[in-house]
Amino acid sequence: MSSVRIRLFQTESFRHAALFVALFACSMAVLIVIVYAIMDHSFKANLMRETDDDLTSIRTAYHAALPKHKGEHEAKEMIDDRMLAPDSDDVFLLQRDGVRVAGNLPPMAPRQGVFTLRYPRSFGGRAGNVEHVILGQGILLNKDLYAFVGQDLYAAKQSERGILFVFGWVMLASLVLASLSGLLLGRSFLRRVDTITETCRSIMAGRLGDRIPATGTRNELERLGSAINAMLDRIQTLMESLRQVSSDIAHDLRTPLTHLRYRLEQAHNAATTTEDYAGAVDAAIADCDQLLSIFTALLRIAQIEAGARRAEFQDVSLAQLVERARDIYKPVMDDAGHPFEASADATAAVRGDPQLLLQLFSNLLDNAITHTPRGAQVSLKSGMNGDRPVIVVADSGPGIPEGDRDAVFRRFYRREQSRTTPGSGLGLSLALAIAELHGATIVLGDNKPGLRAMVAFPARAA
Amino acid sequence: MGMAVEILLIEDDAKTALYVTEGLQTHGHVVRWAPTGQDGLIQARSAHNDVVIVDRMLPGLDGLTLVQRLRGEGSDVPILFLTTMSGLDDRVEGLNAGADDYLTKPFAISELLARVNAVTRRSHRLGAGQNTRLRVGTLEMDLLARTVTREGQAVDLQPQEFRLLEYLVLNAGRTVTRTMLLENVWELSFDPQTNIVESHMSRLRSKVDRGFAREMIHTVRGAGYVIRAD
Numbered sequence: 001m002s003s004v005r006i007r008l009f010q011t012e013s014f015r016h017a018a019l020f021v022a023l024f025a026c027s028m029a030v031l032i033v034i035v036y037a038i039m040d041h042s043f044k045a046n047l048m049r050e051t052d053d054d055l056t057s058i059r060t061a062y063h064a065a066l067p068k069h070k071g072e073h074e075a076k077e078m079i080d081d082r083m084l085a086p087d088s089d090d091v092f093l094l095q096r097d098g099v100r101v102a103g104n105l106p107p108m109a110p111r112q113g114v115f116t117l118r119y120p121r122s123f124g125g126r127a128g129n130v131e132h133v134i135l136g137q138g139i140l141l142n143k144d145l146y147a148f149v150g151q152d153l154y155a156a157k158q159s160e161r162g163i164l165f166v167f168g169w170v171m172l173a174s175l176v177l178a179s180l181s182g183l184l185l186g187r188s189f190l191r192r193v194d195t196i197t198e199t200c201r202s203i204m205a206g207r208l209g210d211r212i213p214a215t216g217t218r219n220e221l222e223r224l225g226s227a228i229n230a231m232l233d234r235i236q237t238l239m240e241s242l243r244q245v246s247s248d249i250a251h252d253l254r255t256p257l258t259h260l261r262y263r264l265e266q267a268h269n270a271a272t273t274t275e276d277y278a279g280a281v282d283a284a285i286a287d288c289d290q291l292l293s294i295f296t297a298l299l300r301i302a303q304i305e306a307g308a309r310r311a312e313f314q315d316v317s318l319a320q321l322v323e324r325a326r327d328i329y330k331p332v333m334d335d336a337g338h339p340f341e342a343s344a345d346a347t348a349a350v351r352g353d354p355q356l357l358l359q360l361f362s363n364l365l366d367n368a369i370t371h372t373p374r375g376a377q378v379s380l381k382s383g384m385n386g387d388r389p390v391i392v393v394a395d396s397g398p399g400i401p402e403g404d405r406d407a408v409f410r411r412f413y414r415r416e417q418s419r420t421t422p423g424s425g426l427g428l429s430l431a432l433a434i435a436e437l438h439g440a441t442i443v444l445g446d447n448k449p450g451l452r453a454m455v456a457f458p459a460r461a462a
Numbered sequence: 463m464g465m466a467v468e469i470l471l472i473e474d475d476a477k478t479a480l481y482v483t484e485g486l487q488t489h490g491h492v493v494r495w496a497p498t499g500q501d502g503l504i505q506a507r508s509a510h511n512d513v514v515i516v517d518r519m520l521p522g523l524d525g526l527t528l529v530q531r532l533r534g535e536g537s538d539v540p541i542l543f544l545t546t547m548s549g550l551d552d553r554v555e556g557l558n559a560g561a562d563d564y565l566t567k568p569f570a571i572s573e574l575l576a577r578v579n580a581v582t583r584r585s586h587r588l589g590a591g592q593n594t595r596l597r598v599g600t601l602e603m604d605l606l607a608r609t610v611t612r613e614g615q616a617v618d619l620q621p622q623e624f625r626l627l628e629y630l631v632l633n634a635g636r637t638v639t640r641t642m643l644l645e646n647v648w649e650l651s652f653d654p655q656t657n658i659v660e661s662h663m664s665r666l667r668s669k670v671d672r673g674f675a676r677e678m679i680h681t682v683r684g685a686g687y688v689i690r691a692d
Contacts, residue, residue: 292568293653296548300652303550327622328648331661355550359652366655427655
């Protein structure tokens with residue numbers, strides 16, 4: 001568990017969360033300083049304006065009354081009036097020769113201008129649990145008479161403190177919440193990574209079918225997991241195809257090799273004339289060529305299934321390929337006695353390998369020629385089936401019964417009726433491998449009469 | 463077939479080397495054998511060769527690198543790869559390295575011979591500059607106007623037939639094989655199960671030879687086709 005905790009603090013998501021928390025705290029602090037400065041500035045400006053006004057009225061009252069009795073009485077009355085307001089934080093002082101005439105502050109040494117005074121916790125009927133700070137300004141009305149107007153900042157300081165207190169708590173709570181969510185994120189991250197690691201170990205241990213379980217979310221780890229799964233599927237397909245090829249080679253080349261050996265042995269035992277030997281050698285060479293063509297086809301299927309060609313796919317117009325196939329096959333069809341027509345829809349285009357696609361067409365056409373009697377019609381068409389580009393090779397020959405249609409794609413599968421026709425038995429397997437490389441499907445259907453092979457390519461994203 | 467061609471064979475398998483050497487010598491060619499890539503490179507640099515035949519998988523210096531080096535040094539000797547590497551991209555890779563032709567094992571001596579003849583011929587033609595008019599006996603081809611005449615009479619050909627005839631005429635007097643035609647005329651990298659070459663050839667023959675006293679296109683049994691002056 002302790003190791004889990006250590007790893008948790010080392011996870012990327014925890015680090016992100018911690019960084020985020022630190023940034024958040026910094027910006028919060030800056031915000032508080034700015035808010036505080038603005039509040040303080042506007043409060044003091046307001047205060048100065050008020051005390052200015054008050055002092056101006058006192059001075060006006062004093063000077064207006066000057067001829068009569070020097071205005072001291074008017075100034076005192078004005079201050080007494082102002083002091084009637086209940087719960088006021090305003091403070092006043094009018095003193096003559098160091099003796100208070102009016103106001104609620106103790107006498108002080110006269111000072112002109114703006115300044116701050118500090119008084120103990122309680123003075124002049126004011127209470128509190130910290131010192132009182134008073135901000136205000138004073139003027140000398142004449143050489144003995146001094147007036148001071150200000151405000152006790154006690155209440156303001158209290159509310160300011162309250163605001164800072166709230167800010168502090170909010171900040172603390174956010175820090176705690178952010179850290180907690182960072183930990184949680186880190187933990188779920190760690191759990192996913194552990195699952196992936198365990199799956200990999202299990203696969204390495206030989207359980208090749210294991211896959212990383214999906215959680216149904218759409219986060220980056222889930223995508224990584226599904227990419228790894230897709231990669232594993234691909235690798236498994238490749239391994240499967242390799243295994244298939246080696247077993248095909250092992251099992252199916254055995255038969256023709258046996259035939260070859262049988263033929264040579266027979267020549268060795270029974271041939272007497274040079275012609276006999278020459279005939280046997282020619283036949284053996286033909287057998288070898290057949291074996292080699294099977295070998296080439298198998299290797300090519302394996303190579304196509306490996307999918308490396310996909311990197312070099314280009315835009316291919318099916319119409320152009322159909323035209324090429326028609327030019328190549330028209331004379332062959334004529335010679336084999338098959339009425340042949342090819343038609344193309346110019347809009348059908350796919351991404352692919354033109355050489356391989358031509359080989360796909362060619363295999364299907366070869367198939368049509370080989371497995372239909374003279375006179376059977378053969379057609380090659382390209383076009384769109386809904387939004388999927390398709391090519392269709394159809395003939396009016398005997399067709400393939402529904403039950404056999406999947407089996408013909410199997411390697412070396414040859415239907416009983418076609419045992420005597422030439423071919424490696426790999427043509428359709430190769431065609432299927434090429435189609436699958438292009439994400440296409442081959443569907444064999446009934447052409448009524450005959451066989452209809454439709455290669456349907458995936459719809460193209462606009 | 464006329465003059466002797468001097469051939470350098472770079473091949474590590476002694477059996478294949480013997481088969482090739484004997485096969486080519488029977489047809490009057492001179493073959494020297496280098497069993498390793500290094501050895502082959504030295505011989506390719508030091509002596510005159512009409513053709514170099516190279517295996518791809520050689521001990522020490524592999525064939526692809528060898529060919530790239532020779533071409534890098536400015537050598538324009540005709541080079542033919544002879545290899546078991548028959549993958550989809552191997553051929554393209556070999557030709558891109560600077561080889562003139564690419565033949566995969568196993569092969570018939572007749573096929574190798576035809577290709578050796580074709581690459582030596584190709585180098586002569588390049589030396590003489592590109593010609594837009596070709597002529598064999600009474601047959602003339604205009605490659606720009608895409609017209610063909612025999613004894614002055616127009617021969618009307620389909621585009622594919624024209625390309626087929628062009629390839630035959632470029633190699634006039636020398637046998638071209640079925641695979642060479644598939645690769646060069648139809649640009650097919652695979653061998654179809656049906657008689658594509660035979661069908662097209664019979665159509666071409668009926669247009670070029672029918673109605674004339676002597677045939678120009680001949681079948682070379684077990685090897686391929688050749689066009690000769692009438």
